[in-house]
Amino acid sequence: MKIKPTKRTYESDDIVVVWQPSLCMHSEKCWRGLPDVFQRDAKPWVNTDGADDKRIKEQVDMCPSRALSAYWKNQEAENSFEHADITHIEVSKNGPLIVKGKIKISDSEGNTEIKERNTALCRCGASNNKPFCDGTHNKIDFKG
Ligand code: FES
Numbered sequence: 001m002k003i004k005p006t007k008r009t010y011e012s013d014d015i016v017v018v019w020q021p022s023l024c025m026h027s028e029k030c031w032r033g034l035p036d037v038f039q040r041d042a043k044p045w046v047n048t049d050g051a052d053d054k055r056i057k058e059q060v061d062m063c064p065s066r067a068l069s070a071y072w073k074n075q076e077a078e079n080s081f082e083h084a085d086i087t088h089i090e091v092s093k094n095g096p097l098i099v100k101g102k103i104k105i106s107d108s109e110g111n112t113e114i115k116e117r118n119t120a121l122c123r124c125g126a127s128n129n130k131p132f133c134d135g136t137h138n139k140i141d142f143k144g
Helices: 029-033 053-060
Strands: 008-011 015-019 068-072 088-091 097-100 103-106 112-115 118-121
Touching: 015 053, 029 053, 053 068
Parallel strands: none
Antiparallel strands: 008 015, 015 068, 088 097, 097 118, 103 112
16 A cells, blocks of 8 residues: 555645545545536646635535545634544445544555545545546446
């Protein structure tokens, strides 16, 4: 297992959208919900001019894997994150385990990564980015 955290940011005047592709479970909620902002075939794929910032934040908050997050520029990023007292694990139908809360993941080489929010872990066994879900469960029509 090799953990490669990546993070990309997209900014407007007031908001910063953060995308962590390694967490994405390809629910398609973003580009189906706000196609003028989340343009899957464009580069960059996030166009913060496509809607007002409040609407972008609302859509980002619907991301089930939390691969997308957003914070207001006039706030510290950490302040916009909700912290829970307990870690909650949710089994998504035909998809990954969604771990909600702060966790520490270690690989076989001793590399560790702290996840502060929601993390989608592969449950189908077919992800190319284990232990994280990469959406392959959709391609293999995983049931469970
Ligand atoms: S559960 Fe999503 S790739 Fe395995």
